[in-house]
């Protein structure tokens with residue numbers, strides 16, 4: 530019986546789709562949320578506790594992926610990513626009529642600042658903002674317009690079929706076999722100067738950084754078989770992006786809720 534259920538579940542796995550796959554894995558988001566918790570002002574922390582109740586930022590961070598199974602939230606699918614081709618600025622791009630990662634982050638910051646949302650809406654928007662600040666620090670969320678954020682760049686990850694997006698989403702992180710709290714404890718050591726300079730940036734800077742990382746992220750061997758070497762060459766970058774995401778998320782939330 531279990532076997533039949535497993536087969537059924539496998540058959541239901543959807544084909545690669547940008548809106549379904551273009552996310553950090555759960556642990557990536559939780560690491561960002563967990564790190565951010567450490568850099569909140571006392572006022573911001575109180576306000577976030579008021580909005581989220583007993584839900585931690587790490588737990589709140591994955592809600593926006595969980596709602597993908599609910600058709601009521603179909604309109605949010607394109608908010609997880611943005612396309613900016615090489616050599617273009619966001620301003621110059623043709624905008625997605627369904628919204629995108631950059632304008633969603635901007636909108637939620639403004640709406641949360643306004644203080645005019647109902648308690649239910651405020652909770653939803655805060656959960657989505659926590660999620661999306663994580664997303665924009667996964668370099669392949671800012672797609673080049675050629676391969677659906679790396680989903681169409683097929684690779685072999687330690688001899689298993691995968692794609693570049695999934696490698697950055699979850700494979701490198703999950704292969705460490707660390708829990709999200711163990712992972713964040715290992716990388717959460719920014720200097721005061723890093724905190725200040727990282728927080729002194731906006732969403733366009735974050736997107737531009739992702740674009741600048743493309744050369745490194747797409748530096749693949751011809752046979753597209755990757756494993757230890759790619760992991761070794763990119764682990765520092767991945768750790769840095771998760772740490773920046775957490776520190777910057779705290780900066781944004783302090784601005785919204787810090788009084």
Ligand SMILES: [Zn+2]
Pocket residue numbers: 551552553593594609660664
């Ligand atoms: Zn996402």
